[in-house]
Amino acid sequence: MGHTFIIAEAGVNHNGSIQLGKELIEGAAKAGADAIKFQTFITDLCLTETAVKADYQIKSTDPDESQFEMVKKLELSPKMHEELIEHCNKNNILFLSTPFDEPSVDLLVNKFNVPLLKIASGEITNAPLLLKMARTGKPILLSTGASSIADVEKALGVLAFGYQSTHMQTPSIEAFERAYSSEEGQKLLQENVTLLHCTSEYPAPFDEVNLNAMKTLQRTFSLPVGYSDHTKGIAIPIAAVAMGAVVIEKHITLDCNLPGPDHRASLELDEFSEMVSSIRQVEASLGQSLKIPSYSELKNKPVIRKSIVASRQINKGETFSSENLTIKRPGDGVSPFYYWEYLGKKANKTYQKNERVFL
Structure with missing residues (x-):
């Protein structure tokens, strides 16, 4: 084989x-x-x-x-x-x-x-x-x-x-x-x-x-x-x-x-x-026919993917919007797939520019 x-x-x-x-x-x-x-x-x-x-x-x-x-x-x-x-x-x-x-x-x-x-x-x-x-x-x-x-x-x-x-x-x-x-x-x-x-x-x-x-x-x-x-x-x-x-x-x-x-x-x-x-x-x-990340790829996933981050300082209680959120590397935060779920929600803390954002 x-x-x-x-x-x-x-x-x-x-x-x-x-x-x-x-x-x-x-x-x-x-x-x-x-x-x-x-x-x-x-x-x-x-x-x-x-x-x-x-x-x-x-x-x-x-x-x-x-x-x-x-x-x-x-x-x-x-x-x-x-x-x-x-x-x-x-x-x-x-x-x-x-x-x-x-x-x-x-x-x-x-x-x-x-x-x-x-x-x-x-x-x-x-x-x-x-x-x-x-x-x-x-x-x-x-x-x-x-x-x-x-x-x-x-x-x-x-x-x-x-x-x-x-x-x-x-x-x-x-x-x-x-x-x-x-x-x-x-x-x-x-x-x-x-x-x-x-x-x-x-x-x-x-x-x-x-x-x-x-x-x-x-x-x-x-x-x-x-x-x-x-x-x-x-x-x-x-x-x-x-x-x-x-x-x-x-x-x-x-x-x-x-x-x-x-x-x-x-x-x-x-x-x-x-x-x-x-x-x-x-x-x-x-290799195999199953499409999954290979062993060597796993360590690279957070490096090559992106997360939701603050594009500028976001104060606690401020509403998330396209004006204060952006997508940047690394991918060790929240996936950009959830970007739209953030819009309109309130910040639960103050975020500095480029800081990963979490709900």
Whole structure:
């Protein structure tokens, strides 16, 4: 409660280097992130050799290199996973990774027992992968970039089915819909799934972020929400926390000018550290919803408020009027709210100028 779960998204910004990955871990831990997340995939299971690059990937990598070739160089082997996890443990930061194929789910869950799984925006229609992930019983972060409400609902149907079903039950669109509509399915979703609003462009234009859609996801599905950010700078994730995000994910890099598909849309570590610090300040500032004076305000109330005082000497028995009463600091006397009740009344003593007046 009151603590935003901040994920430093290393992604593939290790560039295939275990040393670079370790430096990202150290930087994320020093910045105060709760977790650092990588990506786990087997290229042959995720891409055809004819898959084209996105525009942002073409701009930030060798244009003559195919997407398959680009991604193949960024695979993390099981041994590399072991080293990165060990380094996370040494630096007291949680290791996470996004799986993009079913064997990668098995690796993360069965071999490394990661505490939760992230579904990338591009996998939201990959029902077999979603089902595999839900059947692990692990909590899930579901990223919703490039998705409609209908897309999200269908994905949640698969997850609801996976969480409550045994392997003997036959998956189908109808079965997913039944699971989503069931009381048990909704309960399991609420216990296990957090939705991440996201704009799947790198970097994402500010006028296409639509942070209000995060609140729409929360209202529509009654699930906790977070924000996976691809904008430049730190303003938008900070705003997302103020709007109720319980998870923030942001790409990090050692240098935005490094070669690779995601570096340019990432934060360097000093700026990431500033983001974490700002989010923690926002958390502290949100406080409670009850509007009452805070503890530190109480001592200032009499200093900043005003009282009814004599504007000149008022003799005993003289009638109070707008000519001899005024309102001035400090506020340790009678509140100005009672000003009109004084008018026409008689002074019960002699008051000197600026002396607090009492009936």
